[in-house]
Amino acid sequence: MGDLAPSPTSSIIDVVGPSHATHPELKSYTALPDSHSIRMLVLEPGSPIDPLRGRLEIVDINSAGSYEPVSYVWGTSKLVDKIYTRHGSDDGPLRLTASLKEALVRFRLPDQERRLWADQICINQSDVAERSQQVQFMKRIYENASHVLVWLGADGTSLAKPAFELIRDLNQLFQNELQRGEFYTEHTNRLGEQSRDKWKALDHLADCPWFTRGWIVQEIGTRASATLFWGDEEIDWTVLHTVCETLTAYHHLRTRLNIRTSEIKYVFRRFVEPDMTSHHANRVNFIYELQRARGLKFTDHRDRVYAWLGHYSKPWTFKSFAELLTADYEKTLAEVYIDVAKLALKAALKENINDGSGLIVLAAVQHMHLRPSEIPMEARLRDRLTDKDSLPSWVPDWRTYQSFILSEPINPHRAHGSTTPILAFEHNDRLLRISGIRIDEIELCSRPLAIKEFHLTDSSEATESTIEYIWRHMCGKNEFNLTGQYLSSDESCLFACMQTLSNGCVQIATREKMQYHSIPKSYWLEQEALYLAKALGQSDKIAPELHRMAEMARSVHMDEQWSRSANGASKNRVFAKTQKGFYVLGPKVAEPGDIVCVLFGGKLPFCLRPLGDQYLLVGECYVHGLMNGEAMDMMSRQELIEEAFDIV
Incomplete structure (x- = not known):
């Protein structure tokens, strides 16, 4: 060249x-x-x-x-x-x-x-x-x-050398089959004996501000080779990523010792098309990429969109966003974010999307606060329809982050059945009129669930665990057993509760590359029994049949994965119960009085908050018993009716 x-x-x-x-x-x-x-x-x-x-x-x-x-x-x-x-x-x-x-x-x-x-x-x-x-x-x-030159910064406290030496040692170890096997035994079967001291060097590396800088998704995300420089030390980018990617398999090690690798490996080749048979297939969706980047830092928050221009991802199939969006720093932040939301929804209409991904931009809405103010109703509605600097409730604010999207593109849930979105924009495109089915009203909400709520610890404190809190105060149960029936189904209330908290365990199926709908319910029950047995020990609150189920799972070397799935799904969300008895995993800002609905074209249900004759979009939610087109079947039997919702 x-x-x-x-x-x-x-x-x-x-x-x-x-x-x-x-x-x-x-x-x-x-x-x-x-x-x-x-x-x-x-x-x-x-x-x-x-x-x-x-x-x-x-x-x-x-x-x-x-x-x-x-x-x-x-x-x-x-x-x-x-x-x-x-x-x-x-x-x-x-x-x-x-x-x-x-x-x-x-x-x-x-x-x-x-x-x-x-x-x-x-x-x-x-x-x-x-x-x-x-x-x-x-x-x-x-x-x-x-070649790309990455500057992590000066190394005034001499942290770079031990960090890079640890990475090189691990890289060499993982390439030796015998040593890798020994490492697995030590850090899985004898995990409780491991010290965190040697891993602190990796912490110091992950603390470098460069790993959270927004524009690096483009700068380090291509196939170009790169070297990372930290003070006088340097390391090859591929070596660093390979080690972090290998450590992904050691979930319990990373959790117990708080080893942070996700920030490092996230940006690797983000602008290179992924293996479409893996969970990375999510990345072909532009909205998913904006969602994943919410934790990155930008000086100009319009760049949360512009940093992804040139990416291969598309609204759906007909054009890339790079062809439909251009950087325009004359536009306000609200105008940029509204443009993206409208473009994604219009693309879903144009493509007649029926795989449930058509409303992913609505699923990306994650409010920090959504309590209606005390000003009169008319003024609230007028402000939402005319204030050019504010975002309608149906437009994601990419500056805030609560949790990952439950409705990620490869998620197998199909609450919408095979329907496609029906929607229109009014009032200068600030009001979204969208069709769907009203299901029920939320009656009871848990406290917001924090990060690692379901993390297994060695603590023997006599405090009430999170699963006990949910089971007792939200589901109204004491003993963990399979006798209580969930609604009119043949499923137990316990199974419905555990599935709700873990988004149906879909992340386990994705990681294991299993066909979700071919997995028997007994497999998920075994996972849930394993967790309960580990979390509550020999407590008499657990029915003997669950103890037996857990022991059987251990005998075939099944690893407990439910906690990982539940920790990810429930973070910054609430467990709720509707008037009819549906179990809901909803947005942190959900509250009693919000309605649960299934919108045409959306793979998960949504929560809406009535505001006069109009609504605020509260966010997406998992509702057990509505995740496979059941609402559409009820509509076909005329048990439920289609309705248009005006969302401001």
């Missing part, structure tokens, strides 16, 4: 530190000549104590030559040094943040130039039009790179 690069336009600069969100001295930038040009930084050689010097080149994105883009955290916005660009007699200083200065000093070669790309320098951050145009190239810039 280097031989094909055109003769670039250059300007000489002195680089003395990293950049800032805005560059006030705009005259230092030569305007880009067309819509397919980008800038490159050619960093001159020098020693660690020499001032940084280089030149900017303007090149065509289609023939940029060989270069290495820099991925880093901007850090503080404080401007610490200047960059001087010279165009004849027209000089203009630019400034950089400390973080990029450190990175450039580390990456500079002692005896030859190095051709780099860094957004702080190569994009005129003060030119909104240029930013909007250049952000479209981000994926291509990193994807076409000869």
Whole structure:
């Protein structure tokens, strides 16, 4: 590629530190000549104590030559040094943040130039039009790179060396079949004997702010090779990811010793199409990717959408979001988020989606608070329909995160049967009119369930466990047995309760690559019995038949996985019970009086909150007994009727 690069336009600069969100001295930038040009930084050689010097080149994105883009955290916005660009007699200083200065000093070669790309320098951050145009190239810039340079930051407390040594040792160990077997025995069968001390180095690595920086999904997410630099130490990105991916199989080890690997492995090749036979098939859905990125950090929250432009994921099948969305920093945050929600819903209509994924954008709604204010009803409705800076309740606020989406694309639930969405937009597209079936009203809600509520511990404290709290106060039961019947089904109340708390155990089936609907209920009962026996020990609250079931499961070496599934599904949600007796796993903000409905085209039911003649969308919910089209069957028998809900 280097031989094909055109003769670039250059300007000489002195680089003395990293950049800032805005560059006030705009005259230092030569305007880009067309819509397919980008800038490159050619960093001159020098020693660690020499001032940084280089030149900017303007090149065509289609023939940029060989270069290495820099991925880093901007850090503080404080401007610490200047960059001087010279165009004849027209000089203009630019400034950089400390973080990029450190990175450039580390990456500079002692005896030859190095051709780099860094957004702080190569994009005129003060030119909104240029930013909007250049952000479209981000994926291509990193994807076409000869190598990506990742700067994790300075290592003032010497944490990098032990962390990278641990990774290299584990990588070597996992490649040896005998040593890997010994590791499994020690960290599974003898888990209680393991010390957390040696794993603290991995904690320190996961604490690096780079792993939660939003734009890295593009910068490190392609097939381009990469090296991570932390102070004077460095490690290959593929080696680091391989070790973290291998540790995924050691769930109880990671849980017991609080080993954090998900933040590290999450961003690996996020912009490369996955194995469609694995749970990574979820990633072909653009909304799912926005959901997974909610925990990342962005300075400009519009970039929670724009960072995914160029991704292969699609609204459904007809076009990628990259073809339908463009970065526009003139739009407000609310306008950007509403655009995404409308686009996803309109795509579902256009494609006539009947696999349940058509309403995934509604499933992504996760409110932090949703209690109606004390102002008059008319004013509340008027504000929701006219306030351009607010989000309607049916639009996800990608800045907040509660839990993963229960309705993820590969989820096998089909509450909607085979129906497709029926919806329309009114009042300047701020009111969503959507059709479905009203099921029941919530009567009772648990306290919000926190992270690891169902984690198994060695504690022998006589406090009431979470499962006991749910079973006693929400289900009205004392002994854990299979005698109570759930509604008019042939299932026990205990089975319905445990399935509700774990989203039907679908995550277990996904991890084990099992066909969900071919799994007998007895398999899930064995999982649930294993958990109860471990959580409550020999308590006489557990019926003998459940103890026998757990012992039988242990005899065939079945691992207890229900707790992992329940911890994931129930985090920041509530267990609720409706007036008719349905068990519900609903949003944290759900409360008595909310209605449960099945919307056409949605694979899970939803909670709505009445607001006069209109509704607020509370969020998605698992409702045991309604997850396989039962509501549609009741409608066909005229036991339930179709209804249109106006959601504001």
